[in-house]
Amino acid sequence: MPDGLQAYCRKCSAEYYRQRQEAKGKKVREKIAVPPGHKRCPQCELVKPHAEWERNKSSSDGWASYCRECRAERNRISYFKRRYGLTPAELEALVAEQRGVCCICLAAPAEHVDHCHQTGRVRGVLCFSCNAALGQFKDRPDAIRRAAAYVEGIAWKPTLVAPGVYQLPS
Template identity: 30%
Template sequence: MRQCTSCFQTLPLHCFYTNSNAPDGRRSKCKECQRVVSSAYKKKRRALANKGLLPPFKNEDKVSRTEYSLRKLYGISLEQYDKMREDQNYCCAVCLKHETSQKKRLSVDHSHTTGEIRGLLCENCNLSLIAQREDPDIFLRAADYLKKGSGIYVPEK
């Protein structure tokens, strides 16, 4: 038996949801009180999402969640993002791999110094190439290095 912290009724443990962090493994509110609190939270959250102040819940309307992220992070609309994808033939601007060969959608690449959006990159190019260093001279030296080679080869085994 346990007392609910909301309605103060003493109820059997099966009337409380489980909580692995609690000492007795149960939540402090009974299931009925928890449902009331959860539905009020969801109603308030959904109203804020409809006003564009919060993104929708994860399992709702993926398109508007994406648009919310694009607007909040980069100040662009979903239409602008789609136009950039079309202009790049739905490929990463650096490695030219098609977006369908990627697990995630193309990332918006931008200069952290000026804020200018440069284009769309696959996750690998965005994280490993561009995000590490934004100095074009380093990339030119790296390209020369890769073209040059040494003329020495690893022996075959």
């Protein structure tokens, strides 16, 4: 309107909007009264104090859209989907297949997704130490075999056969 006011009150406008959205088959959530210094999380649907929210200067109220817990969970799900193509159900199935333990040491809990750095294919879920060890060996099977033999007491020192020619033990 020219005077800057709406033709209908806020309550009537909200009701009209709700009716139009429901006619389109969309759901409109009910407005919930939130005390000052609090915000409602759309995922867990709990009203929490601002201390449980991250700051976000670009949002209208200055706070993130989701509480810290829900935001962390959403980020975790997004990371595994983006990086490895795994949904939470697929990740849980991988861990369940391994009975919750690392494939290599069979002792520590499986918590880190292991993948081939060349193809990106997920191989399994390992403990932190075993996953880091594979990374240190650059996923080279020959180096891993030599390391295993070394630990078992077999020296893999090359012997000089001729000048510039070395022979590795078989």
